[in-house]
Amino acid sequence: MMGGTAGYLASRLVTTVLIVFGAMLLLFSLSVIVPGDPATALIGPQATAAYKAQVIAEMGLDQPVHIRLVRFFSAVLAGDLGTDALTGRRVATVVGSVLPYTFLLTFLAIGLAVLIGVPLGCFAATNRGSVFDHVLAFISVAFIAIPSFVIAIFLLLIFTIWLDWLPVLGTGTAGDFVDQAKRTILPTVALALGWIGFIARLVRSSMLEVMGEPHIRTMRAYGIAPWLITYKYALKNAAIPTIAILGMGVGRLLGGAVLVEIVFARPGLGRLIYDAISARNYPVLQGAVLVVVLVFVITNLIVDLSYSAIDPRIRTQAGREALPR
Amino acid sequence: MNPLVTIRGLCVDAATSAGTAHLLRGVDLDIGRGRIVGVVGESGSGKTTLASALLRLLPANISRISGEIRFDGEDLLTLDSAAMSALRGTRIAMIFQDPMTALNPLFTIGTHLVDVQQRGTAGLSRRDALTRAEAMLTTVGIPDPKRRLSAYPHQLSGGMRQRVMIAMALLVEPDLLLADEPTTALDATVEAQIVQLLSDLRKDFAGSILFISHHLGLVAELCDDLCVMYAGTVVETGPVAEVLAQPKHPYTAALLACEIDDGDTGRLTSIAGEVPSALSTPPGCVFASRCSHRVPLCDHAPPPFEQLGTRGTACLRHRDLAS
Numbered sequence: 001m002m003g004g005t006a007g008y009l010a011s012r013l014v015t016t017v018l019i020v021f022g023a024m025l026l027l028f029s030l031s032v033i034v035p036g037d038p039a040t041a042l043i044g045p046q047a048t049a050a051y052k053a054q055v056i057a058e059m060g061l062d063q064p065v066h067i068r069l070v071r072f073f074s075a076v077l078a079g080d081l082g083t084d085a086l087t088g089r090r091v092a093t094v095v096g097s098v099l100p101y102t103f104l105l106t107f108l109a110i111g112l113a114v115l116i117g118v119p120l121g122c123f124a125a126t127n128r129g130s131v132f133d134h135v136l137a138f139i140s141v142a143f144i145a146i147p148s149f150v151i152a153i154f155l156l157l158i159f160t161i162w163l164d165w166l167p168v169l170g171t172g173t174a175g176d177f178v179d180q181a182k183r184t185i186l187p188t189v190a191l192a193l194g195w196i197g198f199i200a201r202l203v204r205s206s207m208l209e210v211m212g213e214p215h216i217r218t219m220r221a222y223g224i225a226p227w228l229i230t231y232k233y234a235l236k237n238a239a240i241p242t243i244a245i246l247g248m249g250v251g252r253l254l255g256g257a258v259l260v261e262i263v264f265a266r267p268g269l270g271r272l273i274y275d276a277i278s279a280r281n282y283p284v285l286q287g288a289v290l291v292v293v294l295v296f297v298i299t300n301l302i303v304d305l306s307y308s309a310i311d312p313r314i315r316t317q318a319g320r321e322a323l324p325r
Numbered sequence: 326m327n328p329l330v331t332i333r334g335l336c337v338d339a340a341t342s343a344g345t346a347h348l349l350r351g352v353d354l355d356i357g358r359g360r361i362v363g364v365v366g367e368s369g370s371g372k373t374t375l376a377s378a379l380l381r382l383l384p385a386n387i388s389r390i391s392g393e394i395r396f397d398g399e400d401l402l403t404l405d406s407a408a409m410s411a412l413r414g415t416r417i418a419m420i421f422q423d424p425m426t427a428l429n430p431l432f433t434i435g436t437h438l439v440d441v442q443q444r445g446t447a448g449l450s451r452r453d454a455l456t457r458a459e460a461m462l463t464t465v466g467i468p469d470p471k472r473r474l475s476a477y478p479h480q481l482s483g484g485m486r487q488r489v490m491i492a493m494a495l496l497v498e499p500d501l502l503l504a505d506e507p508t509t510a511l512d513a514t515v516e517a518q519i520v521q522l523l524s525d526l527r528k529d530f531a532g533s534i535l536f537i538s539h540h541l542g543l544v545a546e547l548c549d550d551l552c553v554m555y556a557g558t559v560v561e562t563g564p565v566a567e568v569l570a571q572p573k574h575p576y577t578a579a580l581l582a583c584e585i586d587d588g589d590t591g592r593l594t595s596i597a598g599e600v601p602s603a604l605s606t607p608p609g610c611v612f613a614s615r616c617s618h619r620v621p622l623c624d625h626a627p628p629p630f631e632q633l634g635t636r637g638t639a640c641l642r643h644r645d646l647a648s
Contacts, residue, residue, distance in 0.1 A: 214426040218490075221380055221421075222414030222497070224439045236431045311431055312477040 008315070013305050016297045021207035023293040028072050031282045033063060036317060081287035089285035095272065099291065102269040105260075106253040108188045110246060118242070120196070121203025125211060133204075140197030149259035156263060159186060169265040187264045191257055195249055202245055206238035213237070240307055251296035255289070273289035274286055278283035327398075329501060330356035330379070331531045337374055337383065337557075345388060348374040350400065350557040350611070352392070353630045353637070356501065356550075360488070361527070361534040363544030365580070366554030367407040367600060372537045373422075373595035376503045377553070380417060381409050397500070415445045418499035419592055422506040423472070424486035428478040434462075434489055435474035438496060445497050461492040465612075466522055483516035491522065495530065502534045520547060541584050553577045556600050556611040558627075573638040573647065576612045606640035610641070618642055 009120055040047075043055055060071060070179030075082065076094035114245050124133045143151070159166050165184055210216065219229045269288055276285035308314040337349040345439060349371045356362050362370050374400040377383045377395060381401060396417070401409065421427040428437055438458035443449050457473060457563040462470035465488040478486055487507060494502055504523070518602035523536075524547055537546050544565065551568045553561040553576065561574040572578040579596045599617035601607050610616070617625065622641055630639045639647070 214421065215429040216421060217382065218419075218421060218427045219429075219440075220382055220413070221419045222444065222493070223410050223412070224414065224440060224444055228440070233429050233432065237429070313430060313479050 002009055004099065008045065008308060009305065012301055016301050018299050020294060024073060024076060027289055028069055031286065032068075053231050069154045071238040075196050076290065081290065082283035084281065084284050085104055086284075088282055091182055091283050094268070094284055095287050098267040098272050101267050102254060102257070104184065104267065105187055105191060105257060105266070109195060109253060110249050111193035112293060113249070115190075117199030118235070119197040120200040121159065122207055122235060124200065126207065126226070126230055134198060134245045140200050143193045143197040144201070146192050146194070147259070148194055148257075149263055151193055151264040152187065152260045155186045155190050183264075183266075187257075187260055187266060189262050190263075191253060193274035198249075199242060199245070201239060202242055203235075205243050207234055210234045210237040236310060239310055240319050243303055243306055243310075247300045250299045251292075255292040326358055327359045328355040329397060330535075331395040332353075332375075332392070332396075334379060335375075336389065337371075337378055337387060337616060338389040339384065340388040341386065341537075341604070344604050345607060346581045347557055348603060349378070349413045350606075351627075352557075352559050354552055354559055354562065356533050356535060359531060359637055360535055360550055361536055361548040362550045362552055363548030364535060364552045365539060365541055365544050367599060368558075368573075369603065370554040371557040372554055373505055374540075374557075375417065375460070376505045376535060376537055377421075379501070379503060380413055382417060402476045404448065414497050414499075416500045417503065418494040418497050418501075419503040419598075420487070420494050420507045421446045421489045423510045424483055424490055424507075425510065426550060427487060427490055430478055433477055434458075434481070436488070438470055438474070438493055439494055440464075442496055457496060457573075458492070461496050462489070464526070465492045467492070468520075470578050474475060474544065482515075483511050484518060487511060487519055488522065491526070491534060492521075495526065498532075500532045502530070504534060504536045506537050506539070509539070516543075524546060541569075553580065558611055559601065559634075560590065560612065560640070566575065571647075573636060573643040574612075574640045575616045575618050575642075575646065579615075579617075610639075618646060 032053075040052070043052060046133065047055075053062075058070060063071070083089070084091055084094050105132075112182065120136060124136050127133055166186055170277070207230075211314075216229060216234055219233055224233070255270050255273055257268055258274050261268040261271040269292060271286060271290075273288045275281070276288060332352055332354040334346070335349050337480050339348055352371070352375060354362075354375075358442075359444075366372050366374065376384070379396075380389065380402070383390070390402060392402070393405045396412070401412075404412075415452040421515040428434070435455055437460060439454040440449055442454040442457065443451075459474060459484065460469045462473055467485060467488050468472055473481070473489075475484075478489075481489065490507070507523075508519050510547045511519060520543060524533075537550055539581070548565050551563060551565045552559055553568070554576065557578050561568060561572065563573075568577060569581065572581060576596075583594050585598065597617055601611055601614060607613065607624075609622075609626055610619075610628050620642065628639045628641045630637060631643070
């Protein structure tokens with residue numbers, strides 16, 4: 001059984017590395033294929049030809065493609081994401097400065113969604129057809145359908161402008177934890193609401209399926225308390241599809257919270273990528289996207305490994321993709 | 326001594342897309358204290374519904390339950406859900422037909438066996454519960470029980486899983502054990518082992534057992550009393566040996582004729598005709614359409630269930646047929 005686990009882990013790691021390499025290759029091709037050269041973007045079209053040639057040489061753009069490819073890969077593997085074409089700062093520093101805000105918002109939002117969505121879904125499943133079930137279904141679908149930046153604008157209007165309960169814009173005064181926390185509440189809620197609805201729907205349908213299984217009937221026949229049946233025996237069975245979606249959710253929020261970041265005037269990876277694209281700032285774009293890819297694949301690796309922690313049957317079928325259902 | 330369970334006029338209807346299905350049409354049955362009552366009948370005769378009704382764990386589409394199920398004097402059908410739940414897994418336990426799906430694949434055997442005990446015995450520590458579980462696994466013939474406690478269901482064979490289910494049932498020391506075709510899903514060799522185990526366990530188990538099977542031979546081997554069901558009704562009851570030696574109901578007789586004996590010439594006999602649909606209500610005896618002793622009166626009204634000493638039957642002509 002240990003061999004199975006190790007084999008599984010190894011095959012997942014290989015896949016992960018391949019995905020990251022694939023992403024790096026795509027990012028590199030982007031800077032080669034896309035029209036408009038980075039040097040012009042940096043120094044402007046009025047620059048002299050001599051100066052432009054100098055900048056091109058500094059950026060290594062005069063080298064043949066394969067040399068640039070090798071340089072790019074070896075630099076990234078050494079942890080060097082390049083230099084910001086506009087400011088001259090290290091890309092790693094630029095990305096690193098916004099990363100904590102993105103991480104904080106992503107994991108808080110997903111955490112909140114799990115904390116609220118899972119019990120809601122369980123309750124709806126165990127009270128199927130009740131008024132609560134119907135109301136929850138309506139609200140869930142509504143929040144899934146409304147884009148998070150629209151929710152963000154409404155939250156801002158209600159809680160900041162009308163009620164004046166929470167300050168919102170920016171990330172707060174450095175070092176003032178309470179101020180920073182206050183300013184994190186609304187963006188987190190804006191991002192989480194849709195996910196709460198999504199997770200509640202997902203958990204509900206998974207739970208309904210599990211609750212019909214014979215092993216749950218066994219537990220009922222032995223008079224096991226309903227809460228124990230729901231939250232111990234059934235929820236663990238319903239967890240796998242939910243966790244799979246959480247992995248996707250983290251990936252989606254990492255680079256996709258850009259509109260919410262703009263509404264609340266917060267720095268973040270999404271915004272960094274957006275700005276980099278607008279400015280044709282390829283090094284920053286490559287660095288930021290690479291970090292998103294990296295965090296995404298690591299999250300999904302953890303997700304995959306958590307399946308085998310939950311389901312002993314996956315542990316024994318070493319490295320196989322198929323989940324028993 | 327009055328019986329542990331007295332069922333009178335138990336009717337169970339289910340709402341289906343095709344109309345109301347009559348799953349049980351007025352069942353009368355006694356389960357004596359310490360007795361093993363075998364329930365036989367074809368598929369769809371209501372055997373499983375009977376067991377589920379005793380636990381009041383019927384499917385969601387059940388539209389009506391009437392009659393009474395007295396368990397130690399108390400009518401289970403009038404108990405509130407908390408009181409009913411209090412009986413489950415303490416005084417009434419159940420073994421299911423398919424051991425492959427009856428255990429949760431994500432939890433160890435030990436977790437299952439600990440939780441059913443802790444539910445019944447307040448303050449029982451996990452360690453003590455595991456010790457008891459280990460001893461019980463030994464009793465039901467599971468080798469290396471300590472290791473099995475930390476095994477997951479998929480790591481055990483079907484026969485082993487059914488032994489675990491039996492251990493689970495015995496751990497709660499029930500007054501009534503419901504065994505719903507516990508060997509049907511197993512292959513013949515394993516089936517024989519499980520029957521042997523159940524028969525061995527009888528010596529130590531003081532409670533009553535309702536043993537459901539479609540296998541008459543198995544019931545003859547294991548049970549004290551026999552209850553023959555047909556299309557949602559009980560057609561005949563009585564001590565196994567007596568009923569099998571001299572059946573009073575034509576259906577029992579026909580069922581016996583279908584059993585494969587060693588002396589048979591190889592031709593399989595079957596009962597001509599079909600079981601009436603659960604959706605329809607025949608005006609008279611439910612077996613009349615297939616009965617070779619049918620008279621016009623049989624189609625007139627359902628025959629009453631007549632109790633004659635230890636024997637009981639629902640046939641108008643049982644006196645004529647005996648002679």
